[in-house]
Amino acid sequence: MVYANAMLAGSFIVAAIGAQKDLRLWAAALVLHLVGYLALALRPHLPELAYVLIANLAFGGLLSLFLVGVNRLRGRLSGVQWTVWPVVAMGVLAIIVTDYGLRTKLISAIMLLQAGLLLRTTVGYRRENVGRRGAELLIAGALIWSAALVVRISAELFGWDNSESVSDSTWSQLILYLASLSATILIAISVPMMLRERSEAALQASERHYRRLIESSNEGVVIISDLMIRYANPAACGLLGAPADALIDRPYLDYLHPDDRELSLRVHQLRLKGQGDHQSYEVRLRRRDGVERWVRMNGVRYDWGGRPATLAFMSDITQQHQEHEKDRELAFVDPLTGLDNRRRLLMRMHDALEQARADNHLVGVVFLDLDNFKPLNDKHGHAAGDDLLIQVGQRLRQRVRSTDAVARLGGDEFVVLLPGLGPDMEAAWSKARPLAEGIREALGKPYQVVPVAMRDESPHLERVITHRCSASIGLVLSHPGEIDAQGLLDRADQAMYRAKEAGRNRVSN
Known part of the structure; x- marks a missing residue:
């Protein structure tokens, strides 16, 4: 069990040091879990108070860190009283309560309260993020932990367990250890899933936000890849005089005045090389109905389905151009x-x-x-x-x-x-x-x-x-x-x- 926890903690630490900084809190919790089991494994070589205190503080601390981690995923900060005082209480109980059975029941009750808070918080996260499998795994882990603690408390209350110290190997202790390991494995699997799902949800929300902005923009926006129009917002459709389904996968040069195609193609190729971002120029759009519109083109390099493309912005300057020509004529x-x-x-x-x-x-x-x-x-x-x-x-x-x-x-x-x-x-x-x-x-x-x-x-x-x-x-x-x-x-x-x-x-x- 110690080896299993060491492997889980080590993998989280490596990931946390690398790209996934959000895993640091969870890595710290697993390290506390490892410390707790190391204390229990070394109990023959440590004073009873030492390993009992270390184990209680470690297990209490890891549940508190799990609770803080879920609250952070929800974008909230958990109250200090629900993260600090259980750990403090378990440490005090380890020192002042010498009766093994009473101490077991009190500490198990505190841990059950922590597991319940973790379960409630995770259920809230799940409710706010429908379809989140990571949260479901974490809920399963919290339920297993809670169930094991309920069994442990019940065994002490009803005399089902006759152990007198931590060193006694009884069925209730075995259940608690196995449940702890199972819950830890589930949590270790759930956390990266939750982080990935959160990132995907944020990306989707961002894409929806920017799509709404682009769709409602008065400026024409088109995506051009392989010299074809791959996307056109409503404003661009109005400028080009055609619905989106008639524009998609059509050569964009077909909609430019012949005299302006060479310039537009040259700038497009520069942008694909990353050299023409934000370079603006003026061209004439030639619509299917024969109407010509002057637009100022601007844009940047863009990736479209893994293919190099340009994200182009079109501002209608027909009226300004006509006024300029009129002023020039005058x-x-x-x-x-x-x-x-x-x-x-x-x-x-x-x-x-x-x-x-x-x-x-x-x-x-x-x-x-x-x-x-x-x-x-x-x-x-x-x-x-x-x-x-x-x-x-x-x-x-x-x-x-x-x-x-x-x-x-x-x-x-x-x-x-x-x-x-x-x-x-x-x-x-x-x-x-x-x-x-x-x-x-x-x-x-x-x-x-x-x-x-x-x-x-x-x-x-x-x-x-x-x-x-x-x-x-x-x-x-x-x-x-x-x-x-x-x-x-x-x-x-x-x-x-x-x-x-x-x-x-x-x-x-």
Whole structure:
């Protein structure tokens, strides 16, 4: 029996020193169990008081430690009075009670109380953790221990046992020893099971918790393994425009814009190597219904069924992207006419000159200023002037080629960029001048202007303002190999002033 207890205690100590720190308390209890039986085994070599005191303190201490251990598994702290005082009482009884029979009955009663508390606590743990086999084994051990103690007390009370000292080998002592060993074996088996079951329950609870968080998240969450979608939460299904069962085991690249697939694949492969965690990037999702959504992708490496995967998070940034594009567009567009502004015009001119140099072509610039615009503003207000400027923009769009660009520089100044006029200077002039003359003729026709104050009403004929407004136009061509966009624009501006000085409503070089 001593050898069996030594083996159990030793195995628990090894496990406790290793990964299972929660086993330390139980290892200490088994060590006390071993100490108790060693004291009994060495009783021929020890004073009676010594081995009786050591054995009682050891057995009382191990039951107290078992009780503390179960309470810790329940997440509770047992009261000091139920763990300390039984041990103290058993030690005092071992010292002051010399009558073997009385001492046996009192100490057995205390141990029975401890076993009962252990049984009640374990039953409570079992009730809180349905289906726990480890707790059931511990309950069986506590019941065996309690039953043996009841038999021992009954034998003393009813005279069934005539032993007069611990050294007497009687049937009741044999039952108690065997029951103690059996209970200890059951407890030794039950404790690792209870710890494992507790860990599994905690893991399952954690998984349920995080699954609820993911399922209720407004952010799309997908798991990608072997380039396939393995999981998609409801938010991701909404972004991808398909239910979960239609997404699972489908190639995730199918749901990305073709231009964004290479980037996404590269980041996915980096994450699989553990090098791209939390690297964010923006891609376009292409849904089955044809709708595109901009999302910001982020993620980390993840294990899915033993296979390397990525846990990806998708934040819908479609609205922000649209607003950004709108702001970006406004930075290059004249808000009144919708034409290019000076900033975009210079960018287009620079690109056109670079291309012209590469192709050995010429570029033309038409710079125009309205001749009779200020009197309209002065007499009818800026609302009427704005209406005329809008109509000027519309007429310019109608007169230019699809390859030309139209811009408003501000006020009543407009520019038309004429790229791709060919390599020959004379041929380029023969193309550019008719375009400039056509613009002059189109802008010279009368305008029907309605002031803003009248636009919400049904305009009558007498409320419509008829205004004539010609244009002075400067036309220039780039020099071969010229790349100075601002210089070319300045030359066109100077040519426009020459048109004004020459009498207006004309095209000057």
